Each structure stands twice: as structure tokens, then as C-alpha cells.
Amino acid sequence: MPECHVISLQKGMVVYNQGDPARHWYEVVSGIVRTCRFHGDGHRQLTGFYYSDDVFGVDGDAYSETAEAVTPVLLRRYSAKCLDEADSVAGTSKVLQKALASARQCIFLFGHRTAHARVAAFLIAIAERADAGDGVQLPMTRSDIADHLNLTLHTVSRTISDFARRGLIALDGPQSLWVLDLDGLRAAAGDTGDDTFLFRESA
Amino acid sequence: MPECHVISLQKGMVVYNQGDPARHWYEVVSGIVRTCRFHGDGHRQLTGFYYSDDVFGVDGDAYSETAEAVTPVLLRRYSAKCLDEADSVAGTSKVLQKALASARQCIFLFGHRTAHARVAAFLIAIAERADAGDGVQLPMTRSDIADHLNLTLHTVSRTISDFARRGLIALDGPQSLWVLDLDGLRAAAGDTGDDTFLFRESA
DNA sequence: CGAACAATTGAATCCTTTCAAAGGGAGTGG
DNA sequence: CCACTCCCTTTGAAAGGATTCAATTGTTCG
Numbered sequence: 001m002p003e004c005h006v007i008s009l010q011k012g013m014v015v016y017n018q019g020d021p022a023r024h025w026y027e028v029v030s031g032i033v034r035t036c037r038f039h040g041d042g043h044r045q046l047t048g049f050y051y052s053d054d055v056f057g058v059d060g061d062a063y064s065e066t067a068e069a070v071t072p073v074l075l076r077r078y079s080a081k082c083l084d085e086a087d088s089v090a091g092t093s094k095v096l097q098k099a100l101a102s103a104r105q106c107i108f109l110f111g112h113r114t115a116h117a118r119v120a121a122f123l124i125a126i127a128e129r130a131d132a133g134d135g136v137q138l139p140m141t142r143s144d145i146a147d148h149l150n151l152t153l154h155t156v157s158r159t160i161s162d163f164a165r166r167g168l169i170a171l172d173g174p175q176s177l178w179v180l181d182l183d184g185l186r187a188a189a190g191d192t193g194d195d196t197f198l199f200r201e202s203a
Numbered sequence: 204m205p206e207c208h209v210i211s212l213q214k215g216m217v218v219y220n221q222g223d224p225a226r227h228w229y230e231v232v233s234g235i236v237r238t239c240r241f242h243g244d245g246h247r248q249l250t251g252f253y254y255s256d257d258v259f260g261v262d263g264d265a266y267s268e269t270a271e272a273v274t275p276v277l278l279r280r281y282s283a284k285c286l287d288e289a290d291s292v293a294g295t296s297k298v299l300q301k302a303l304a305s306a307r308q309c310i311f312l313f314g315h316r317t318a319h320a321r322v323a324a325f326l327i328a329i330a331e332r333a334d335a336g337d338g339v340q341l342p343m344t345r346s347d348i349a350d351h352l353n354l355t356l357h358t359v360s361r362t363i364s365d366f367a368r369r370g371l372i373a374l375d376g377p378q379s380l381w382v383l384d385l386d387g388l389r390a391a392a393g394d395t396g397d398d399t400f401l402f403r404e405s406a
Numbered sequence: 407c408g409a410a411c412a413a414t415t416g417a418a419t420c421c422t423t424t425c426a427a428a429g430g431g432a433g434t435g436g
Numbered sequence: 437c438c439a440c441t442c443c444c445t446t447t448g449a450a451a452g453g454a455t456t457c458a459a460t461t462g463t464t465c466g
Contacts, residue, residue, distance in 0.1 A: 037311075037314060039314060039315070039393055039394060040389075040392075040393055040394040040395030041393035041394075043316065043393070045310075045314035047310055047314075058303070060300065064307065083296065092296055093286065093295055093296065093299060096296060096299035096300065096303060097263065097299065099303055100261070100299060100302055100303050100306060103303060103306035103307060103310060104267065104306060106310050107248075107250055107306060107309050107310060107313070108240075110310070110313040110353060111240060111242060111248035111250075111353070112242070113246065113353060114421080114422095115421080115422070141443095141444065141445090142444075142445065142446095143444085150313060150314070150316060151422080151423090152422075152423060152424080153444090153445080154422085154423075154424085154445095154446085154447085155421090155423075157444095157445060157446055157447085158422095158446080158447080161445095161446070161447085173431095174430095174431095174444075174445060174446090186243075189243075190242055190243055190244035190246070191242060191243040192243030317453080317454095318453080318454065344411095344412065344413090345412075345413065345414095346412085354454075354455090355454070355455055355456080356412090356413080357413095357414085357415085357454085357455075357456085358453090358454055358455075360412095360413060360415085361414080361415080361454095364413095364414070364415085376463095377412075377413060377414090377462095377463095
């Protein structure tokens with residue numbers, strides 16, 4: 001896995017644009033990145049949030065999505081050639097597996113039928129990968145979350161408020177919350193327990 | 204890519220179950236396969252339909268989904284070990300790329316906001332990979348389509364009927380149709396033209 | 407022919423969106 | 437330091453769309 005450059009980007013900056021030739025793929029060192037597709041009718045679909053050690057930008061020829069910094073980020077940039085030359089380069093498979101796991105996480109969220117279920121599943125997912133130090137951070141906007149869950153920002157806001165009202169979570173400003181009742185959230189999501197069948201590592 | 208067995212399954216039969224150890228992955232020779240996740244609340248999410256040359260069952264440790272035959276199918280079964288041993292085996296990367304492309308196709312469908320848009324996008328996708336010989340075949344049930352698009356079978360049925368009423372398609376029984384107005388369908392989907400940025404092969 | 411299953415359609419309900427407005431926090435400039 | 441602006445968030449009310457409940461039709465298979 002050669003050709004690794006480290007890149008620093010400020011909040012809101014673009015890593016690459018949908019349609020650009022996919023010359024690199026990226027690994028998050030710190031901060032959060034979002035990837036989005038823009039549909040023909042102009043609306044935005046957010047296909048993932050990427051945290052430390054997550055990879056994004058794994059595409060064949062041209063990028064299928066735009067990638068932007070949600071917070072200030074540090075990235076490692078790798079040459080995409082090693083994905084084309086493929087199996088000769090060590091670690092390629094792991095990168096693709098990570099990309100696949102990210103895609104499945106997105107699909108998993110969409111599998112939930114109602115706004116309450118989708119938002120609950122999203123909060124659980126965020127809480128699970130958060131450092132769990134002092135509460136769960138939501139650095140992305142309500143609009144980002146909405147475009148990720150295929151809802152409007154109003155519905156997202158209402159639903160989060162409702163969870164707080166019902167005592168499932170406690171809000172500490174719009175970007176920070178505590179999970180008070182994980183089982184209650186899981187019930188709202190319609191998921192039993194650990195059905196996070198995404199891409200279980202075996203090695 | 205060693206250890207290839209050919210398997211024949213009748214309509215409705217299970218290839219593997221969600222949660223089973225992922226000892227093999229599969230390639231469709233003929234027929235159609237569906238993969239589904241069952242959520243905690245019992246409802247089914249259909250994560251993909253697989254046609255000739257598509258691959259499915261690419262998982263790390265345990266299968267994240269159940270796979271079933273939609274029609275009678277012929278499959279090639281490969282040992283999953285080559286995915287774990289990974290980069291040493293030639294062709295591994297291509298398999299993962301195909302799996303990633305399938306996942307992105309699913310995400311793409313969900314990116315559409317309304318029932319009309321999702322059904323239209325689905326029909327376009329099916330029509331594109333159909334042999335285009337004598338119309339588009341829909342061997343799966345309305346319920347399958349509904350669980351794939353996160354709609355009810357009623358809404359799917361109504362929407363398809365509506366497309367037929369508006370002259371975008373012509374129905375020849377529930378399982379067969381012609382696309383009369385592809386641009387009209389695309390407009391209904393909210394997609395301009397070829398924004399099928401999924402996983403463009405470069406090699 | 408009857409039974410079982412799939413698809414279609416109607417009507418009422420419920421949920422999400424849309425339209426509209428107000429509150430809150432960060433940053434700038436007077 | 438305060439006022440002002442801008443953007444994000446929250447919340448209300450009305451409108452629209454999908455689901456639910458219910459019934460009918462059509463097809464396949466025994």
C-alpha cells in the first residue's frame with residue numbers, strides 16, 4: 001500500500017467531487033467526512049459518515065459521490081492504482097471490505113420503515129462508534145442527517161425532540177446528547193439487539 | 204479461484220440463512236436470486252436481486268442476509284476462504300467490487316424520495332439489465348419489490364398501475380411489461396440521464 | 407371445480423412533508 | 437459591549453402521500 005500522503009482539510013471543504021476521476025482513496029485519521037450523491041432533480045443523498053480508520057473514495061473509474069469534511073479532518077490519501085492492479089497488492093481486500101461494510105451500514109439504516117425507527121437506528125449507530133466519553137456528539141447538521149435518512153430536517157428535529165421528551169435521550173445542545181435508555185431506542189428502531197450483520201471480520 | 208461447485212435450486216429455495224457461517228460466496232449462472240435481512244420487528248428488507256454473473260454471499264464471518272431463489276437458478280459456489288486469505292488469490296478484488304456495486308445499486312434506489320420515484324428507478328434498473336428481448340420481466344412478486352423499496356405491496360401495485368395508466372409502460376400481466384416512455388420514467392424517477400455512478404470498471 | 411396465493415382497487419387513517427414563523431448561537435461591525 | 441445578521445434548530449398548522457383495513461378479481465394447482 002504505497003503512495004500515502006497526509007491531507008488536512010477545513011470544515012466544509014471538498015475532498016473530491018462526484019464525477020472526478022477516482023485517482024485516490026482515503027482513510028480518515030481524525031475528524032469526520034461525509035459522502036453525498038446529487039440526484040438529477042437536485043436533491044442530495046448522503047451515503048455515509050466516516051470516522052477514524054474508515055475508508056472512502058473506493059471507486060472504479062470516476063467517483064460516484066462527492067466527499068466533504070464535516071469537521072476539520074486529517075486524511076491519508078492512497079493511490080487508487082493498487083485497487084485496479086488489485087490482487088497483487090497486499091491489503092487491497094481489506095479496503096474493499098471496509099467500503100462494503102460502510103455501504104451495508106447505509107442500507108441497514110434505510111431498512112427501517114418509519115422516521116422514528118430510522119432516527120433511532122442512526123443514533124444507536126453513532127453512539128456505538130463514538131468514544132462514549134462525554135456523551136454522543138452529532139457534529140453534522142440536521143439537514144445532513146435528514147439527507148442521510150431520506151427524511152426532511154423538520155422530521156429529524158421533531159423525532160429527536162420526541163425521543164428527548166420521552167426520556168430515551170437527553171439533549172445538551174443540538175450537537176450533543178446522552179443515551180439514557182438504549183433498550184428503548186432499540187425498541188424504537190425495531191431492532192432486537194445485535195443484528196448488526198454488516199461485514200464481520202473473521203481474520 | 205478454486206473450489207467451484209455448480210448448484211441447482213428450485214424457485215423459493217434457500218441458498219443460505221442470515222447468521223450462517225459464511226463459508227462460500229456465489230455467482231449466478233442463470234435465474235434470479237434475492238437477498239433479504241430480517242429485522243428485529245420481523246419485517247423483511249430485500250437488499251438485492253441477482254442476475255447472471257452477479258455475485259452474492261460475500262461476507263466476512265457470518266452471512267448478513269438470507270439468500271433465496273426467486274426463479275429456478277443455477278449457481279457457482281466458491282470457497283470463501285479465498286476472500287479471507289485475500290490478496291494472495293487472483294480475482295478476489297473483482298468479486299468484492301461486484302459486491303460493492305450491488306450494494307450501491309441498492310443505496311441508489313433508496314435515494315429516491317417518493318414511491319413513484321423509487322418504483323420508476325427500480326423499473327429502469329430492471330429494464331437496463333434485462334435482455335430487452337420481449338419486454339421486461341418481473342419474476343419477483345409485488346411484495347418482493349415492496350420490501351426492496353421500503354414500500355407496501357399496495358403502493359407498489361398502485362404506482363405501477365399508475366405508470367401504465369399514464370402510458371409510461373404497458374403491462375402484459377403482472378410479471379411482464381414494456382417500457383414505452385423511458386424519458387418519462389426517468390423524469391418520474393427524478394434522475395436526469397446516466398447518473399448511474401455505481402462502480403465503474405476501469406480495467 | 408375449489409382452494410390458495412398474488413394482484414388490484416377503494417376508502418379511511420396516520421404519518422411525513424410543506425408552508426410558515428419564531429427562537430438561539432456564533433461571528434462581525436459599529 | 438451591544439446590536440445586527442446569518443444560519444441552524446425548533447415548533448405549529450395545513451396539505452399531501454403512504455399505509456392500513458377491506459373487498460374483489462385473477463391465476464395456478466391439486
